[in-house]
Amino acid sequence: xxxxxxxxxxxFVLMFISVFSKSVEAKHTAxxxxxxxGHCLSWRLAVEANNARAxxxxxxxxxxxxxxxxxxxxxxxxxxxxxxxxxxYMADMVPGEDGKDAWILDVDDTCLSxxxxxxxxxxxxDPFDPAAFKKWAMRASCPAIPAVLGLFQRLVESxxxxxxxxxxxxxxxxxxxxxxxxxxxxxxxxxxxxxxxEYRGKGAxxxxxEIRKQLNADGYRIRGNVGDQWSDLQxxxxxxxxxxxxxxxxxxx
Amino acid sequence: xxxxxxxxxxxFVLMFISVFSKSVEAKHTAxxxxxxxGHCLSWRLAVEANNARAxxxxxxxxxxxxxxxxxxxxxxxxxxxxxxxxxxYMADMVPGEDGKDAWILDVDDTCLSxxxxxxxxxxxxDPFDPAAFKKWAMRASCPAIPAVLGLFQRLVESxxxxxxxxxxxxxxxxxxxxxxxxxxxxxxxxxxxxxxxEYRGKGAxxxxxEIRKQLNADGYRIRGNVGDQWSDLQxxxxxxxxxxxxxxxxxxx
Numbered sequence: 456x457x458x459x460x461x462x463x464x465x466x467f468v469l470m471f472i473s474v475f476s477k478s479v480e481a482k483h484t485a486x487x488x489x490x491x492x493g494h495c496l497s498w499r500l501a502v503e504a505n506n507a508r509a510x511x512x513x514x515x516x517x518x519x520x521x522x523x524x525x526x527x528x529x530x531x532x533x534x535x536x537x538x539x540x541x542x543x544y545m546a547d548m549v550p551g552e553d554g555k556d557a558w559i560l561d562v563d564d565t566c567l568s569x570x571x572x573x574x575x576x577x578x579x580x581d582p583f584d585p586a587a588f589k590k591w592a593m594r595a596s597c598p599a600i601p602a603v604l605g606l607f608q609r610l611v612e613s614x615x616x617x618x619x620x621x622x623x624x625x626x627x628x629x630x631x632x633x634x635x636x637x638x639x640x641x642x643x644x645x646x647x648x649x650x651x652x653e654y655r656g657k658g659a660x661x662x663x664x665e666i667r668k669q670l671n672a673d674g675y676r677i678r679g680n681v682g683d684q685w686s687d688l689q690x691x692x693x694x695x696x697x698x699x700x701x702x703x704x705x706x707x708x
Numbered sequence: 709x710x711x712x713x714x715x716x717x718x719x720f721v722l723m724f725i726s727v728f729s730k731s732v733e734a735k736h737t738a739x740x741x742x743x744x745x746g747h748c749l750s751w752r753l754a755v756e757a758n759n760a761r762a763x764x765x766x767x768x769x770x771x772x773x774x775x776x777x778x779x780x781x782x783x784x785x786x787x788x789x790x791x792x793x794x795x796x797y798m799a800d801m802v803p804g805e806d807g808k809d810a811w812i813l814d815v816d817d818t819c820l821s822x823x824x825x826x827x828x829x830x831x832x833x834d835p836f837d838p839a840a841f842k843k844w845a846m847r848a849s850c851p852a853i854p855a856v857l858g859l860f861q862r863l864v865e866s867x868x869x870x871x872x873x874x875x876x877x878x879x880x881x882x883x884x885x886x887x888x889x890x891x892x893x894x895x896x897x898x899x900x901x902x903x904x905x906e907y908r909g910k911g912a913x914x915x916x917x918e919i920r921k922q923l924n925a926d927g928y929r930i931r932g933n934v935g936d937q938w939s940d941l942q943x944x945x946x947x948x949x950x951x952x953x954x955x956x957x958x959x960x961x
Contacts, residue, residue, distance in 0.1 A: 493782055497789035503757040504952040506793045529746055536750035540759045699757040 495520035499703050505685045510706050513579045521578040521703050525570055531602075533701045538602040541679065541698055542609075548678065550614040557645070557675040558610050558694075559667065561682035562621035562632065565700050566607065566641055567597035579704035592628050595635035603681070603700070604640055616645040616675065620666055620687075622659050622707065625649035659707050664690030748773035752956050758938045763959050766832040774831040774956050778823055784855075786954045791855040794932065794951055795862075801931065803867040810898070810928040811863050811947075812920065814935035815874035815885065818953050819860065819894055820850035832957035845881050848888035856934070856953070857893055864896040869928065871899055873919055873940075875912050875960065878902035912960050917943030 495517035501507035513521050524530055550556035560566055572591040573579055591597075610617050619641070623632055629649050636647070654662040667677060668691055677694035680687065684707045688697035748770035754760040766774050777783055803809035813819055825844040826832055844850075863870050872894070876885055882902050889900070907915040916939070920930060924945045933940065933947035937960045941950035 493785050494789070496782065497785045500753065500756055500786055500954065501789050501793055503753055504790075504954075505757075506790045506951050508793075529749065532746050532750045533753055536747070536754050537757075537759050540754055540761075698759050701753065701757075 491516050492520055499524065499701075502703060502706070503699060503701055505699075508685075508706070509708055512582055513704065515580060518577060518580050521580075524703055525573075525578060530701060530703070534600060535602045537698055537700055538606050541606055541681065544679065544696055545609075545613070550616075550678075551676075553674075554614075554616060555674050555676055556614075556678050557616045557618055557670060558678055559618050559620050559670075559680045559682075560603070560607060561684070561687045561700075562619055562623065562636070562647075563597075564600070564683040564702050564704075565681055565687075566599065566603055566619065567635060567639060568600050569597055570704075571596075571598070573704045583705065589627065592623065592635075593631045595631040595638065597635055597639070599639035599641070600700075606681075607641055607644075611643040615678065617643070618670065618675075619644050619647040620663055621647070621649055622662065623649050624655070625651050659684065659686035660690040663687060664692065667692035667694070744769050745773055752777065752954075755956060755959070756952060756954055758952075761938075761959070762961055765835055766957065768833060771830060771833050774833075777956055778826075778831060783954060783956070787853060788855045790951055790953055791859050794859055794934065797932065797949055798862075798866070803869075803931075804929075806927075807867075807869060808927050808929055809867075809931050810869040810871055810923060811931055812871050812873050812923075812933045812935075813856070813860060814937070814940045814953075815872055815876065815889070815900075816850075817853070817936040817955050817957075818934055818940075819852065819856055819872065820888060820892060821853050822850055823957075824849075824851070826957045836958065842880065845876065845888075846884045848884040848891065850888055850892070852892035852894070853953075859934075860894055860897070868931065869898040870896070871901060871923065871928075872897050873901050873916055874903070875915065876902050877908070878904050912937065912939035913943040916940060917945065920945035920947075 495514065498507065498514055498517060499521075502510070548556075563569055569588075569591070572588065576584065576587075607617060619636070621632065623629075632649065633647060636642075636644075648666050650662060654665070663686070667680075670677065671692045677692060679696050679698065680694035681698045681700060682688055683700040683702040685699065686707050688699060748767065751760065751767055751770060752774075755763070801809075816822055822841075822844070825841065829837065829840075860870060872889070874885065876882075885902065886900060889895075889897075901919050903915060907918070920933075921944055923930065930945060930947035932949050932951065934951045934953060935941055936953040936955040938952065939960050941952060
Protein backbone atom coordinates (compact mmCIF):
# COMPACT_ATOMS: atom_id res chain seq x y z
CA UNK A 456 0.00 0.00 0.00
CA UNK A 457 2.73 2.48 0.97
CA UNK A 458 4.69 1.48 -2.12
CA UNK A 459 1.77 2.38 -4.36
CA UNK A 460 1.18 5.63 -2.46
CA UNK A 461 4.84 6.44 -2.98
CA UNK A 462 4.43 5.75 -6.69
CA UNK A 463 1.54 8.19 -6.89
CA UNK A 464 3.63 10.76 -5.04
CA UNK A 465 6.56 10.16 -7.38
CA UNK A 466 4.34 10.63 -10.39
CA PHE A 467 3.25 14.00 -9.04
CA VAL A 468 6.82 14.98 -8.28
CA LEU A 469 7.85 13.98 -11.78
CA MET A 470 4.99 15.96 -13.29
CA PHE A 471 5.97 18.99 -11.23
CA ILE A 472 9.61 18.70 -12.24
CA SER A 473 8.59 18.26 -15.85
CA VAL A 474 6.43 21.38 -15.84
CA PHE A 475 9.00 23.38 -13.85
CA SER A 476 11.94 22.40 -16.05
CA LYS A 477 9.91 23.38 -19.10
CA SER A 478 9.27 26.85 -17.72
CA VAL A 479 12.97 27.30 -16.95
CA GLU A 480 13.89 26.07 -20.41
CA ALA A 481 11.31 28.44 -21.86
CA LYS A 482 12.99 31.39 -20.17
CA HIS A 483 15.75 31.43 -22.74
CA THR A 484 14.19 29.40 -25.51
CA ALA A 485 11.99 31.31 -27.88
CA UNK A 486 8.48 29.89 -27.58
CA UNK A 487 5.21 31.23 -28.71
CA UNK A 488 2.11 30.55 -26.83
CA UNK A 489 1.10 33.91 -25.40
CA UNK A 490 -0.56 36.48 -27.66
CA UNK A 491 2.04 39.05 -26.56
CA UNK A 492 4.82 36.89 -27.98
CA GLY A 493 3.00 36.60 -31.29
CA HIS A 494 2.58 40.37 -31.32
CA CYS A 495 6.25 40.99 -30.49
CA LEU A 496 7.30 38.59 -33.25
CA SER A 497 5.13 40.59 -35.69
CA TRP A 498 6.74 43.80 -34.44
CA ARG A 499 10.24 42.38 -34.88
CA LEU A 500 9.33 41.21 -38.39
CA ALA A 501 8.01 44.70 -39.20
CA VAL A 502 11.35 46.15 -38.05
CA GLU A 503 13.41 43.76 -40.18
CA ALA A 504 11.22 44.29 -43.27
CA ASN A 505 11.62 48.06 -42.86
CA ASN A 506 7.90 48.52 -42.22
CA ALA A 507 8.36 49.89 -38.69
CA ARG A 508 10.58 52.97 -38.76
CA ALA A 509 11.83 55.72 -36.48
CA UNK A 510 11.02 53.85 -33.27
CA UNK A 511 12.76 55.18 -30.19
CA UNK A 512 12.59 52.17 -27.92
CA UNK A 513 11.33 48.61 -28.05
CA UNK A 514 7.64 48.20 -27.11
CA UNK A 515 7.44 47.84 -23.32
CA UNK A 516 5.39 44.64 -23.57
CA UNK A 517 8.20 43.10 -25.65
CA UNK A 518 10.97 43.46 -23.05
CA UNK A 519 11.03 39.77 -22.10
CA UNK A 520 10.47 38.75 -25.69
CA UNK A 521 13.51 40.73 -26.89
CA UNK A 522 15.59 39.39 -23.98
CA UNK A 523 14.65 35.83 -24.91
CA UNK A 524 15.27 36.58 -28.57
CA UNK A 525 18.76 37.93 -27.93
CA UNK A 526 19.84 35.31 -25.39
CA UNK A 527 17.84 32.23 -26.35
CA UNK A 528 19.59 31.42 -29.63
CA UNK A 529 17.15 32.81 -32.19
CA UNK A 530 19.12 36.02 -32.79
CA UNK A 531 22.26 33.98 -33.44
CA UNK A 532 20.32 31.66 -35.77
CA UNK A 533 18.92 34.66 -37.65
CA UNK A 534 22.40 36.18 -38.12
CA UNK A 535 23.78 32.85 -39.26
CA UNK A 536 21.06 32.42 -41.89
CA UNK A 537 21.78 35.92 -43.30
CA UNK A 538 25.49 35.10 -43.52
CA UNK A 539 24.65 31.82 -45.27
CA UNK A 540 22.68 33.86 -47.82
CA UNK A 541 25.76 36.02 -48.32
CA UNK A 542 27.93 32.95 -48.91
CA UNK A 543 25.39 31.69 -51.46
CA TYR A 544 25.51 35.05 -53.24
CA MET A 545 29.35 35.05 -53.15
CA ALA A 546 29.62 31.45 -54.32
CA ASP A 547 30.63 32.16 -57.92
CA MET A 548 31.93 35.69 -57.42
CA VAL A 549 35.60 36.23 -58.18
CA PRO A 550 37.14 39.62 -57.44
CA GLY A 551 38.65 41.33 -60.49
CA GLU A 552 42.40 41.66 -60.82
CA ASP A 553 42.23 45.44 -60.66
CA GLY A 554 41.54 45.24 -56.90
CA LYS A 555 38.39 47.30 -57.17
CA ASP A 556 35.79 44.77 -56.02
CA ALA A 557 34.64 46.02 -52.66
CA TRP A 558 32.34 45.08 -49.81
CA ILE A 559 31.06 47.47 -47.19
CA LEU A 560 30.45 46.34 -43.64
CA ASP A 561 28.93 48.39 -40.87
CA VAL A 562 30.57 48.13 -37.42
CA ASP A 563 28.09 48.37 -34.50
CA ASP A 564 25.99 45.20 -34.23
CA THR A 565 27.26 44.08 -37.59
CA CYS A 566 30.95 43.34 -36.91
CA LEU A 567 30.94 44.05 -33.18
CA SER A 568 28.16 43.21 -30.74
CA UNK A 569 26.81 45.79 -28.30
CA UNK A 570 24.57 43.25 -26.62
CA UNK A 571 26.46 43.47 -23.31
CA UNK A 572 25.88 47.22 -23.29
CA UNK A 573 22.20 46.97 -24.18
CA UNK A 574 21.62 44.36 -21.48
CA UNK A 575 22.18 47.23 -19.07
CA UNK A 576 19.74 49.34 -21.07
CA UNK A 577 16.91 46.82 -20.90
CA UNK A 578 17.54 45.61 -24.46
CA UNK A 579 16.63 48.96 -25.94
CA UNK A 580 13.66 49.79 -23.72
CA ASP A 581 15.67 52.64 -22.18
CA PRO A 582 16.15 55.60 -24.52
CA PHE A 583 19.52 56.04 -26.25
CA ASP A 584 22.15 57.38 -23.86
CA PRO A 585 24.99 58.92 -25.93
CA ALA A 586 27.34 59.49 -22.95
CA ALA A 587 26.98 55.95 -21.62
CA PHE A 588 27.38 54.49 -25.11
CA LYS A 589 30.52 56.53 -25.68
CA LYS A 590 31.94 55.26 -22.39
CA TRP A 591 31.16 51.68 -23.43
CA ALA A 592 32.71 52.12 -26.88
CA MET A 593 35.86 53.69 -25.37
CA ARG A 594 36.47 50.44 -23.48
CA ALA A 595 37.11 48.73 -26.82
CA SER A 596 35.62 45.54 -25.45
CA CYS A 597 32.73 44.73 -27.78
CA PRO A 598 32.92 41.09 -28.78
CA ALA A 599 32.84 40.10 -32.46
CA ILE A 600 29.64 38.66 -33.89
CA PRO A 601 31.07 35.24 -34.78
CA ALA A 602 29.30 34.66 -38.14
CA VAL A 603 30.18 38.16 -39.38
CA LEU A 604 33.82 37.76 -38.31
CA GLY A 605 33.89 34.57 -40.38
CA LEU A 606 32.39 36.44 -43.34
CA PHE A 607 34.88 39.29 -42.95
CA GLN A 608 37.80 36.89 -42.96
CA ARG A 609 36.51 35.03 -46.01
CA LEU A 610 36.02 38.31 -47.89
CA VAL A 611 39.57 39.44 -47.10
CA GLU A 612 41.05 36.04 -47.98
CA SER A 613 39.08 35.96 -51.25
CA UNK A 614 40.72 39.21 -52.32
CA UNK A 615 37.85 41.65 -51.86
CA UNK A 616 38.57 45.12 -50.53
CA UNK A 617 36.61 45.44 -47.32
CA UNK A 618 35.58 48.89 -46.15
CA UNK A 619 34.28 49.30 -42.63
CA UNK A 620 31.84 52.20 -42.61
CA UNK A 621 30.54 53.42 -39.28
CA UNK A 622 28.60 56.36 -37.91
CA UNK A 623 30.89 56.43 -34.86
CA UNK A 624 32.62 59.75 -34.33
CA UNK A 625 36.14 59.68 -35.76
CA UNK A 626 37.74 62.13 -33.33
CA UNK A 627 36.45 60.64 -30.06
CA UNK A 628 36.02 56.94 -30.91
CA UNK A 629 38.46 56.32 -33.76
CA UNK A 630 41.32 54.89 -31.71
CA UNK A 631 39.14 52.70 -29.47
CA UNK A 632 37.15 51.37 -32.43
CA UNK A 633 40.25 50.40 -34.39
CA UNK A 634 41.70 48.75 -31.27
CA UNK A 635 38.45 46.89 -30.61
CA UNK A 636 38.21 45.61 -34.17
CA UNK A 637 41.79 44.43 -34.03
CA UNK A 638 41.47 42.66 -30.68
CA UNK A 639 38.46 40.81 -32.09
CA UNK A 640 40.22 39.63 -35.23
CA UNK A 641 39.06 42.17 -37.79
CA UNK A 642 42.42 42.45 -39.48
CA UNK A 643 43.15 43.05 -43.15
CA UNK A 644 40.44 45.49 -44.12
CA UNK A 645 41.21 48.10 -46.75
CA UNK A 646 40.07 51.12 -44.76
CA UNK A 647 37.84 52.08 -41.87
CA UNK A 648 35.76 55.18 -42.40
CA UNK A 649 34.34 56.87 -39.31
CA UNK A 650 32.19 59.97 -39.15
CA UNK A 651 34.34 63.07 -39.59
CA UNK A 652 33.29 66.38 -38.08
CA GLU A 653 31.81 67.60 -41.38
CA TYR A 654 29.15 64.86 -41.15
CA ARG A 655 28.28 65.42 -37.49
CA GLY A 656 24.54 65.71 -36.98
CA LYS A 657 23.76 64.39 -40.47
CA GLY A 658 21.61 61.30 -40.90
CA ALA A 659 23.23 57.94 -41.56
CA UNK A 660 21.67 57.59 -45.03
CA UNK A 661 23.22 60.90 -46.12
CA UNK A 662 26.63 60.28 -44.53
CA UNK A 663 26.97 56.73 -45.82
CA UNK A 664 25.67 57.63 -49.29
CA GLU A 665 28.33 60.37 -49.55
CA ILE A 666 31.08 57.95 -48.59
CA ARG A 667 29.85 55.30 -51.03
CA LYS A 668 29.69 57.95 -53.74
CA GLN A 669 33.37 58.72 -53.11
CA LEU A 670 34.28 55.02 -53.21
CA ASN A 671 32.39 54.73 -56.47
CA ALA A 672 34.25 57.77 -57.83
CA ASP A 673 37.50 56.08 -56.79
CA GLY A 674 36.55 53.22 -59.12
CA TYR A 675 35.37 50.71 -56.55
CA ARG A 676 32.54 48.35 -57.45
CA ILE A 677 30.44 47.77 -54.33
CA ARG A 678 29.56 44.10 -54.68
CA GLY A 679 27.86 43.79 -51.32
CA ASN A 680 26.81 45.96 -48.39
CA VAL A 681 26.07 44.54 -44.95
CA GLY A 682 24.52 46.37 -42.01
CA ASP A 683 22.10 45.97 -39.13
CA GLN A 684 20.20 49.17 -39.98
CA TRP A 685 18.20 49.97 -43.09
CA SER A 686 19.96 53.35 -43.04
CA ASP A 687 23.17 51.44 -43.86
CA LEU A 688 21.52 49.97 -46.93
CA GLN A 689 19.49 52.80 -48.43
CA UNK A 690 20.33 55.98 -50.31
CA UNK A 691 22.81 56.16 -53.20
CA UNK A 692 25.33 53.61 -54.47
CA UNK A 693 24.02 51.01 -52.04
CA UNK A 694 25.84 48.22 -53.84
CA UNK A 695 24.90 45.27 -56.06
CA UNK A 696 23.20 43.61 -53.14
CA UNK A 697 22.44 44.56 -49.57
CA UNK A 698 22.08 42.33 -46.53
CA UNK A 699 20.21 43.27 -43.38
CA UNK A 700 21.62 41.82 -40.16
CA UNK A 701 18.86 41.66 -37.53
CA UNK A 702 18.64 44.25 -34.79
CA UNK A 703 15.64 44.19 -32.46
CA UNK A 704 17.15 46.61 -29.90
CA UNK A 705 17.46 49.99 -31.56
CA UNK A 706 16.80 52.01 -34.70
CA UNK A 707 19.25 54.44 -36.31
CA UNK A 708 17.59 56.96 -38.65
CA UNK B 709 -5.39 -1.06 -2.87
CA UNK B 710 -7.37 -1.09 -6.12
CA UNK B 711 -8.48 2.47 -5.47
CA UNK B 712 -4.89 3.61 -5.28
CA UNK B 713 -3.97 1.60 -8.37
CA UNK B 714 -6.83 3.31 -10.16
CA UNK B 715 -5.48 6.68 -9.03
CA UNK B 716 -2.09 5.84 -10.48
CA UNK B 717 -3.78 4.80 -13.71
CA UNK B 718 -5.84 8.00 -13.77
CA UNK B 719 -2.74 10.09 -13.27
CA PHE B 720 -1.15 8.42 -16.28
CA VAL B 721 -4.30 8.88 -18.34
CA LEU B 722 -4.40 12.56 -17.37
CA MET B 723 -0.74 12.99 -18.25
CA PHE B 724 -1.35 11.35 -21.62
CA ILE B 725 -4.37 13.55 -22.33
CA SER B 726 -2.41 16.61 -21.27
CA VAL B 727 0.48 15.79 -23.60
CA PHE B 728 -1.84 14.80 -26.44
CA SER B 729 -4.02 17.90 -26.20
CA LYS B 730 -0.89 20.04 -26.22
CA SER B 731 0.32 18.45 -29.44
CA VAL B 732 -3.08 19.03 -31.07
CA GLU B 733 -3.06 22.63 -29.88
CA ALA B 734 0.47 22.97 -31.22
CA LYS B 735 -0.67 21.86 -34.65
CA HIS B 736 -2.13 25.25 -35.41
CA THR B 737 -0.48 27.40 -32.81
CA ALA B 738 2.93 28.67 -33.69
CA UNK B 739 5.37 27.28 -31.14
CA UNK B 740 9.07 27.07 -31.13
CA UNK B 741 10.86 24.33 -29.42
CA UNK B 742 12.39 22.28 -32.21
CA UNK B 743 15.58 23.53 -33.89
CA UNK B 744 13.87 23.15 -37.28
CA UNK B 745 11.24 25.70 -36.27
CA GLY B 746 13.91 28.16 -35.20
CA HIS B 747 15.65 27.63 -38.52
CA CYS B 748 12.42 28.10 -40.49
CA LEU B 749 11.70 31.30 -38.57
CA SER B 750 15.17 32.56 -39.53
CA TRP B 751 14.49 31.63 -43.15
CA ARG B 752 11.15 33.45 -43.11
CA LEU B 753 12.82 36.51 -41.56
CA ALA B 754 15.49 36.42 -44.28
CA VAL B 755 12.72 36.38 -46.91
CA GLU B 756 10.90 39.35 -45.38
CA ALA B 757 14.11 41.37 -44.94
CA ASN B 758 14.98 40.73 -48.61
CA ASN B 759 18.07 38.75 -47.68
CA ALA B 760 16.87 35.51 -49.25
CA ARG B 761 16.11 36.02 -52.92
CA ALA B 762 15.15 34.05 -56.03
CA UNK B 763 13.99 30.99 -54.10
CA UNK B 764 11.81 28.61 -56.10
CA UNK B 765 10.03 26.78 -53.32
CA UNK B 766 9.90 26.84 -49.56
CA UNK B 767 12.55 24.69 -47.83
CA UNK B 768 11.19 21.13 -47.55
CA UNK B 769 11.88 20.97 -43.82
CA UNK B 770 9.71 24.08 -43.37
CA UNK B 771 6.49 22.63 -44.81
CA UNK B 772 4.76 22.17 -41.45
CA UNK B 773 6.21 25.41 -40.17
CA UNK B 774 4.76 27.40 -43.09
CA UNK B 775 1.42 25.58 -42.72
CA UNK B 776 1.29 26.50 -39.03
CA UNK B 777 2.40 30.03 -39.82
CA UNK B 778 -0.36 30.54 -42.40
CA UNK B 779 -3.17 28.85 -40.48
CA UNK B 780 -2.20 29.37 -36.84
CA UNK B 781 -2.76 33.12 -36.63
CA UNK B 782 0.79 34.47 -36.92
CA UNK B 783 0.48 35.38 -40.60
CA UNK B 784 -2.68 37.34 -39.86
CA UNK B 785 -1.00 39.05 -36.91
CA UNK B 786 1.98 39.96 -39.10
CA UNK B 787 -0.27 41.48 -41.79
CA UNK B 788 -2.23 43.41 -39.16
CA UNK B 789 0.93 44.92 -37.67
CA UNK B 790 2.10 46.10 -41.11
CA UNK B 791 -1.29 47.73 -41.74
CA UNK B 792 -1.08 49.40 -38.31
CA UNK B 793 2.28 50.83 -39.38
CA UNK B 794 0.61 52.18 -42.53
CA UNK B 795 -2.13 53.84 -40.45
CA UNK B 796 0.55 55.42 -38.25
CA TYR B 797 2.31 56.76 -41.34
CA MET B 798 -1.00 58.04 -42.78
CA ALA B 799 -2.10 59.63 -39.51
CA ASP B 800 -1.36 63.24 -40.42
CA MET B 801 -1.39 62.87 -44.19
CA VAL B 802 -4.06 64.84 -46.03
CA PRO B 803 -4.45 64.35 -49.78
CA GLY B 804 -4.01 67.54 -51.82
CA GLU B 805 -6.98 69.14 -53.51
CA ASP B 806 -5.52 68.50 -56.95
CA GLY B 807 -6.41 64.81 -56.65
CA LYS B 808 -2.87 63.71 -57.36
CA ASP B 809 -1.99 61.97 -54.11
CA ALA B 810 -1.81 58.31 -54.95
CA TRP B 811 -1.23 54.94 -53.32
CA ILE B 812 -0.26 51.79 -55.16
CA LEU B 813 -1.45 48.40 -53.99
CA ASP B 814 -0.47 45.07 -55.43
CA VAL B 815 -3.25 42.48 -55.92
CA ASP B 816 -2.14 38.86 -55.32
CA ASP B 817 -1.58 38.19 -51.62
CA THR B 818 -1.80 41.89 -50.92
CA CYS B 819 -5.49 42.66 -51.62
CA LEU B 820 -6.61 39.13 -52.42
CA SER B 821 -5.46 35.96 -50.70
CA UNK B 822 -4.29 32.93 -52.68
CA UNK B 823 -3.91 30.85 -49.53
CA UNK B 824 -6.69 28.41 -50.58
CA UNK B 825 -4.86 27.78 -53.84
CA UNK B 826 -1.46 27.33 -52.20
CA UNK B 827 -2.90 24.88 -49.67
CA UNK B 828 -3.25 22.52 -52.63
CA UNK B 829 0.34 23.29 -53.61
CA UNK B 830 1.80 22.39 -50.22
CA UNK B 831 2.18 26.04 -49.21
CA UNK B 832 4.71 26.73 -51.91
CA UNK B 833 6.71 23.52 -51.67
CA ASP B 834 5.42 22.50 -55.11
CA PRO B 835 6.94 24.53 -57.96
CA PHE B 836 4.87 27.28 -59.55
CA ASP B 837 2.20 25.87 -61.87
CA PRO B 838 1.07 28.63 -64.26
CA ALA B 839 -1.84 26.65 -65.77
CA ALA B 840 -3.29 25.68 -62.40
CA PHE B 841 -2.86 29.21 -61.07
CA LYS B 842 -4.62 30.66 -64.11
CA LYS B 843 -7.53 28.24 -63.58
CA TRP B 844 -7.72 29.32 -59.93
CA ALA B 845 -7.59 33.04 -60.78
CA MET B 846 -10.30 32.60 -63.45
CA ARG B 847 -12.68 31.42 -60.73
CA ALA B 848 -12.60 34.93 -59.26
CA SER B 849 -12.98 33.48 -55.81
CA CYS B 850 -9.92 34.68 -53.91
CA PRO B 851 -11.02 36.09 -50.56
CA ALA B 852 -9.92 39.59 -49.49
CA ILE B 853 -7.16 39.91 -46.91
CA PRO B 854 -9.28 41.63 -44.24
CA ALA B 855 -6.73 44.16 -42.94
CA VAL B 856 -5.75 45.24 -46.46
CA LEU B 857 -9.40 45.60 -47.49
CA GLY B 858 -9.85 47.89 -44.48
CA LEU B 859 -6.79 49.89 -45.55
CA PHE B 860 -8.04 50.13 -49.13
CA GLN B 861 -11.40 51.44 -47.99
CA ARG B 862 -9.81 53.99 -45.67
CA LEU B 863 -7.53 55.22 -48.47
CA VAL B 864 -10.46 55.64 -50.86
CA GLU B 865 -12.60 57.36 -48.23
CA SER B 866 -9.73 59.69 -47.31
CA UNK B 867 -9.55 60.92 -50.89
CA UNK B 868 -6.40 59.20 -52.11
CA UNK B 869 -6.29 57.84 -55.63
CA UNK B 870 -5.70 54.12 -55.32
CA UNK B 871 -4.02 52.30 -58.19
CA UNK B 872 -4.07 48.51 -58.20
CA UNK B 873 -0.95 47.31 -59.97
CA UNK B 874 -0.63 43.62 -60.75
CA UNK B 875 1.55 41.33 -62.80
CA UNK B 876 -1.52 39.31 -63.82
CA UNK B 877 -2.02 39.08 -67.58
CA UNK B 878 -4.53 41.68 -68.77
CA UNK B 879 -5.92 39.74 -71.70
CA UNK B 880 -6.58 36.41 -69.97
CA UNK B 881 -7.21 37.44 -66.36
CA UNK B 882 -8.45 41.03 -66.58
CA UNK B 883 -12.18 40.32 -66.38
CA UNK B 884 -11.94 37.70 -63.63
CA UNK B 885 -9.60 39.86 -61.56
CA UNK B 886 -11.88 42.90 -61.73
CA UNK B 887 -14.87 40.71 -60.84
CA UNK B 888 -13.01 39.13 -57.93
CA UNK B 889 -11.92 42.49 -56.54
CA UNK B 890 -15.46 43.78 -56.75
CA UNK B 891 -17.07 40.75 -55.11
CA UNK B 892 -14.61 41.18 -52.25
CA UNK B 893 -15.38 44.85 -51.68
CA UNK B 894 -12.51 46.52 -53.52
CA UNK B 895 -14.66 49.26 -54.97
CA UNK B 896 -13.70 52.87 -55.67
CA UNK B 897 -10.14 52.53 -56.90
CA UNK B 898 -8.91 54.96 -59.52
CA UNK B 899 -7.58 52.38 -61.96
CA UNK B 900 -6.41 48.78 -62.14
CA UNK B 901 -3.31 48.18 -64.21
CA UNK B 902 -2.65 44.63 -65.37
CA UNK B 903 0.23 43.36 -67.44
CA UNK B 904 -0.34 44.20 -71.10
CA UNK B 905 1.18 42.06 -73.85
CA GLU B 906 4.12 44.46 -74.30
CA TYR B 907 5.33 43.61 -70.77
CA ARG B 908 4.92 39.83 -71.08
CA GLY B 909 8.03 37.99 -69.99
CA LYS B 910 9.52 41.08 -68.36
CA GLY B 911 10.44 41.05 -64.67
CA ALA B 912 8.08 42.61 -62.14
CA UNK B 913 10.58 45.31 -61.11
CA UNK B 914 10.86 46.50 -64.72
CA UNK B 915 7.12 46.33 -65.47
CA UNK B 916 6.04 48.03 -62.26
CA UNK B 917 8.77 50.69 -62.49
CA GLU B 918 7.57 51.59 -66.00
CA ILE B 919 3.97 51.95 -64.82
CA ARG B 920 4.99 54.05 -61.82
CA LYS B 921 7.10 56.21 -64.13
CA GLN B 922 3.99 56.89 -66.23
CA LEU B 923 1.93 57.70 -63.13
CA ASN B 924 4.66 60.08 -62.06
CA ALA B 925 4.67 61.67 -65.52
CA ASP B 926 0.89 62.07 -65.18
CA GLY B 927 1.56 64.19 -62.12
CA TYR B 928 0.70 61.65 -59.43
CA ARG B 929 2.62 61.73 -56.17
CA ILE B 930 3.03 58.15 -54.95
CA ARG B 931 2.61 58.55 -51.20
CA GLY B 932 2.71 54.86 -50.40
CA ASN B 933 3.30 51.54 -52.12
CA VAL B 934 2.13 48.23 -50.65
CA GLY B 935 3.02 44.76 -51.88
CA ASP B 936 3.86 41.26 -50.71
CA GLN B 937 6.95 41.02 -52.94
CA TRP B 938 10.10 43.09 -52.83
CA SER B 939 9.78 43.30 -56.63
CA ASP B 940 6.66 45.43 -56.01
CA LEU B 941 8.71 47.84 -53.93
CA GLN B 942 12.02 48.20 -55.73
CA UNK B 943 13.12 49.91 -58.92
CA UNK B 944 12.15 53.46 -59.92
CA UNK B 945 9.55 55.82 -58.44
CA UNK B 946 8.84 53.38 -55.64
CA UNK B 947 6.95 56.00 -53.66
CA UNK B 948 7.54 58.03 -50.50
CA UNK B 949 7.31 54.89 -48.44
CA UNK B 950 6.96 51.20 -49.17
CA UNK B 951 5.35 48.50 -47.05
CA UNK B 952 6.12 44.80 -47.34
CA UNK B 953 3.18 42.49 -46.65
CA UNK B 954 4.50 39.07 -45.55
CA UNK B 955 4.58 36.17 -47.98
CA UNK B 956 6.26 32.94 -46.90
CA UNK B 957 4.89 30.85 -49.78
CA UNK B 958 6.45 32.14 -52.98
CA UNK B 959 8.91 34.60 -54.48
CA UNK B 960 8.27 36.71 -57.60
CA UNK B 961 11.46 38.01 -59.23
